[in-house]
Amino acid sequence: MTGKHEGADDPMGSPHRPGEDWRCRDDAEEWPCQVFRRRMWTLYRHNRRQLVEVMGRFRDRAVDDLDDLSREQADARFVGWVADPPVRRRLRSV
Known part of the structure; x- marks a missing residue:
């Protein structure tokens, strides 16, 4: 996947983007990997509909x-x- 990436909030301009086989370039998981999902959820947490639209294009x-x-x-x-x-994993203190 290639293209011009603009802006700090551009999810494709960040780590954990897909390779041409739609696997994460950083951790080799099926894309969207957990790291990318968490980032997208943070960026779009107040607008789930827009998140669905963005992920629908992918x-x-x-x-x-x-x-x-x-x-x-x-x-x-x-x-x-x-x-x-x-869900973020919570660390428990023992």
Whole structure:
């Protein structure tokens, strides 16, 4: 994925962006990885609808790029997590 990335809040201009195989370039997880999801949730926490729109555009691009990814799988992977936001692990003091 290439393109011009503008602004500090541009999620694609940050670490944990996808490679051409739609795996995270930094941790090799399926993209969007947990780190990216947490960042997006932080950026869009007050506008979930916009987050769904942004992730929907990624989903559409991934469906075009990945022949073995069905529309349902892409929905779950790219948009489905928005309904169940990532949870930060809390450290317990013993």
